[in-house]
Amino acid sequence: MKKITITFTILGLLCLLSCKESGNKKIAKPSKKPNIVFIMSDDHAYQAISAYDDRLIQTPNIDRIAEEGMLFTNASVTNSICAPSRAVILTGKHSHLNGKIDNRMPFDTTNVTFPQLLQKSGYQTAMFGKLHFGNNPKGFDEFKILPGQGDYYNPKFITSTGDTTITGYVTDIITDLTLDWMQKRRDTAQPFLLMYLHKAPHRTWLPAQRHYTEFTKKSFPLPETLFDTYETRGTAAKTAEMGILKEMQLRYDNKLTQAVTDALKVEDKYKWSPLDRMTPEQRTAWDATYGPISEQFKKDYPNMNDSTLTVWKYQRYMQDYLATIAAVDENVGRLLDYMDETGLDENTLVVYTSDQGFYLGEHGWFDKRFMYNESFKTPLLIKWPNVITPGTTTTEMVQNLDFAQTFLEIAGVTPTDDMQGESLVPLLKGEKEKWDRDAVYYHYYEYPAVHAVKRHYGIATEDYKLMHFYYNVDEWELYDRKNDPQEVKNVYDDPNYATVVTELKEKLKGLRAKYKDSDDLSNQYIQIYKDNGWIE
Known part of the structure; x- marks a missing residue:
């Protein structure tokens, strides 16, 4: 009996020491291959992440990925538009080869995607959120995706067993679905690929109710090029139709009431309202904040010129756009916290990116599409414990074309012969001498x-x-x-x-x-x- 007591005492001490060293968190038994968590938001400008620029918003949870890993300052896309960008990411091929050149063209489902290859090699795979093309993504054990653009409030989701509508705010719901899978259906014996894909901050920028009051009272610095005249440029910049003054809609984008736009005889290009899916309770909360904004605009509008109207529209745009990002950042924090608490962070590569950049008033624009910096560059933050040196920044020319081959190398899977990217693994390991790209194509x-x-x-x-x-x-x-x-x-x-x-x-x-x-x-x-x- 004495020997048994001593044995249990030693085991107890070892357990206490182990708990103390791990911060009292449950340590998940790591799989042999790293897990991959791919987080992507839609139209999230790098200027709206405080790890890149803190003048517009603080994003402490997204910043955590850079603080614990690597920040890429020259990451870019091959084609700055939503569905084609996603097709490039999945296939590792430029748009002209995968066939998804724009939002109109259908995706060729004979393309082999990296999730298919990971699934075949033994990875459990799941996708939640916005895919933007196709209703049955290949290579996933489970998916719940928004149809097309999806909705901010009370969104419908497509699943392998049918459609379902969930009441609430889309950014919170996508995270709820993701955590539900992580907690209840993830096979702990397998490595996993999780694609956690936000609709926000895509147009029309509807914030969560908890952010209405705070953000509608904020004022933001004006971009230096807000009133750009495109003096030295050719036809393309001068004829583009994404100007804050002319193309941004007062009702659809800036959220004025129809009663006010009708009273001012201002014609909106879009006849439907993004608020139509709200419940009566949600709409009442919205109107309590946004109704007074409309009434104040009605009083001020007769005295506005083009410059003051541009500034007003820019501020309204930023208030809503950045408020949607506040919800994204909170929810990224929820996922990162869960992984930290369960020990999953120890053997998981985490990526945060966007499907492209976005204009936040630069050159007088919103939207994307051009090869000019704000839409061409995309945020990219990656953490991989025990591989990436925390707090690293790199200026190397990388693209969304590279994600597929990066994930496949990490998983020890051979890419298809037609993939065109380059694995980022040498950069992640600090082996810049093995990276020889000095130019990218768009x-x-x-x-x-x-x-x-x-x-x-x-x-x-x-x-x-x-x-x-x-x-x-x-x-x-x-x-x-x-x-x-x-x-x-x-x-x-x-x-x-x-x-x-x-x-x-x-x-x-x-x-x-x-x-x-x-x-x-x-x-x-x-x-x-x-x-x-x-x-x-």
Whole structure:
């Protein structure tokens, strides 16, 4: 009996020491392969993450990923529009090869996606939130996804067993569904891939009720280029239809009541209201905050000029856009806390990104599409305990094209031969000498279409960006990214940059060949537009 008592005493002490060292959290038995948590929001500008820029909002939970891992300052997309970006992420192939060049074209389901490969290799896979194309994503053991754009309030979800509508706020609900799967249906014997995908902060920017009062009282600094005149640029910037003054809608976007817009004889482009799905109780809470804003605008409007109206619309835009991000940040915190408390964080790669960047008034715009920085660059924060040195920043040129091969290498899975990205693993391990990319390729197709951003392709390095606008124009633009970070001066015709133009055109030609893009392929997609009656 004495020996038994001593044995139990020693075991008890070891348990106490173990609990003390682990912060009294339950330690999940790690799987041999790392888990992967991929968090993506829709249209989340890097300027609206305080790890990048703290002038607009504080995002302490998203920032945690950078503090515990790596912040990428030159991450970009290959095609700045929602569904094509997601197709690039899933397939590891540029839009011209996976076929999803824009939001109109259907996704070719014969494409092999990285979740399919992970699932086949033994990963448990789940997706919750916004996919934006297709109702039956391949490679997932469980999914609950929004149909198309989805709704902020009381959203419908598509599942493998049918549709369901859930009452509440979409960002909270997506997190509830994610945590429910983590807690109840995750197989602890398998490594897992979790895709946790937020609708916010996509237009029309409906905040959660808890953020109404705080954010509608805030005022935000104006972007230096809010009143950009596009002096040195060509047709594309001057004819785009995403201006805060002209294209942002007072009722649909800025949330004025129809009674006020009718009284002021202001015509809204969109006839439906994003508030229509609210319950009577939700609408009452909304009206209590937003009704007085409408009435005050009604009084002020007769004395507004273009400048004061632009500023007013910008402030209303920022109040709602940033309020939706506040809810995203809170919910990212909920997921990170759960992982910390259960010990899952110890063997899990966590990624936070967006499907592209977004204009927050820069150049007078909202939306995305262009290769100019605010829409071309995307936030990217990654943590991987015991691999990434916490608090690391990298300026390397990386793209959403690289995610598939990164996740596959981490999982020890061979990518398909047609994947075009490069694994980020050397950068994550601090082995920059193994990373040899110095330029990235971009191609945007959706024109003519909403926002009227012309088709263009281009190349970007850390120092320069060269773009070619085509189809119904033939115009080139060059920007010195180091000396003109706001990209307001096109120096394509400046003789001082003649050598740069020559070198970049040659490099661009090489990238197009490498990625199997060409003018012939562009013309084939233009013909598809014509065949479908989208253009004459």
